[in-house]
Amino acid sequence: MTALTDPLADAFWATSLRRWNAVCWLLFGAMAVGLVTTAPPGGSTYRALALLGCVVLSYGVLDRFPGNPVVRPRVYLSVLVLALGGLAYLGGSYAALFMVTLPHYWMFGRTPRMSMTFLGLAAGATLTGALAREGWSAEFLGETMVSILIVVAVGVLIGLWAHSVVAQSSERARLIEELERTQAELSEAYQRQGAADERERIARDIHDTLAQGFASIIVLAEAARAAVPDDPARSAHQLRSIESTARENLAEARELVASGRQPGPGGVAAGSVAQTLRRTLDRFAEDTGLVVDADLADLDCDQQTRIALLRCTQESLANVRKHARATTVGVVLVRRPYGVELEITDDGTGFVVEESTGFGLDGMRKRLAELGGRLTVTSSVGDGTRILAVLPSAAAAEGEA
Known part of the structure; x- marks a missing residue:
């Protein structure tokens, strides 16, 4: 066995010692009165x-001034051993003192080895003192040794049992403490992860709504400024588009501020994803002058699917506007047995997919992945770009289940 020096063992011994102190003082007083009167x-x-x-x-000094937890208890136990030997030699109440102080060997010994060492020394000192007083008669020696061995055996059993209980309690307390610490670390990690996920969601929503709107406003404003001298009517039309886009941005900003929920895509009603996409494509064609070839099936989707399809369409069109230098854009929305497919193609300059570092494509992938979908991007320099978004439908999910 090892020393029980953990906080639980210290608390156990301190509590036991406080309870035993009052009993010891009464017993010490009773022994003194017995010696005087008998x-x-x-x-x-x-x-x-x-x-x-x-x-x-x-004992009083040890109780009043605990001091060093190793030296002073040993000093007290040494005094106790010598006193027991002396009382046995004088014929005093050594047996009563032995019984009274039996728990002290375990309280102050701190370890089972030290406790049993002092207990053995006390038994030896008592036996030696008694034999020195009575002589080495076989009858007295047998009686004395039997009584002392019984007391020592009882003390050893009780002490070892107490140490075993404390050791088990200490181990349980240690495991509980580790479990609580692990739970606290997990809770903190979950909070950090939740905060990071929320920041990422907000950043993605801002990128897909406000940032795209501001980019459209900038492009329209530049086009309107360039067309003012030559085509006032077109400039007026572009200014109206700027105003409309700004109002939509303002509505999106208010919804982001007012609610922790994912913002709605501006008028997407149940089952109207095709109409919403068509309005977005019409606005894009009107603002850019590009040819948009759309084949949109009238699908009935849940709200999250509609939002994801709209955001993917907006991000893809924004990339076409900013980077592709395309003349034609194709958009196909179709129901498949396994879900919904949205395909967006352009005949622009294309790019190397592996070298793409923008936030838009990564945001689309994560948004689709949250719904169990996937994004496939196919492009090469000079050959245009193909974006394929696949989302499992509710009916498909039920069929798989």
């Missing part, structure tokens, strides 16, 4: 009282 006055009685007084004094 033993005849004389040098032996006074010497026995002196030895008992040394034990009481050492």
Whole structure:
């Protein structure tokens, strides 16, 4: 066994010691009264009282000034061993003192080895003192040894049991503490992850709504400024588009501020994803002058699917506007047995997909992945770009289940 020096063991011994202190003082007093009243006055009685007084004094100092937890308990136990040997030699109440102080070997020994060492020394000192007083008769030796061995055996069993209980309690307390610490770390990690996910969601929503709107406003404003001298009518039309886009951005911003929920895509009603996409494509064609070839099936989708399809369309069109230098854009929305497919193609300059570092494509992938979908991007320099978004439908999910 090892020393029980953990906080739980210390608390156990401190509590036990406080409870036993009051009992010990009463028993010490009773022993002193017994020595005075039962033993005849004389040098032996006074010497026995002196030895008992040394034990009481050492115990009082230890109780009042705990001091060093290793040195002072050993000093007290050493005094106790010597006092027991002296009382046995004087014929005093050594048996009563042995019984009274039996728990002290385990309280102050701190380890089972040290406790049993001092307990063995006390038994040896008591036996030696008694034999020195009575002589080495076989009858007395047998009686004394039997009584001392019984006391020592009982003390050893009780002490080892107490140490075993404390060791098990300490282990349980350690495991509980580790579990609580792990739970706290997991909770903190979940909070950090939740905050990071929320920041990412907000950033994605801002990118897909406000940022795209501001980019459209900038492009329209530049076109309107360039067309003012030559085509006032077109400039006026572009200014109206700027105003409309700004109002939509303002509505999106208010919805982002007012609600922690994912913002709605501006008028997407149940089952109207095709109409919403068509309005977006018409606005894009009107603002850019590009040819948009749309084949949109009238699908009935849930709200999250409609939002994801709209955001993918907006992001793809924004990339076409900013980078593709295309003349024609094709958009196909179709129901498949496994879900919904949205395909967006252009005849622009294309790009190397592996070298793409923008936030838009990554945001589309994550948005689709949250719904169990996937995004496939096919492009090469000079050959245009193909965006394929696939989302499982509710009917398909039920069929798989």
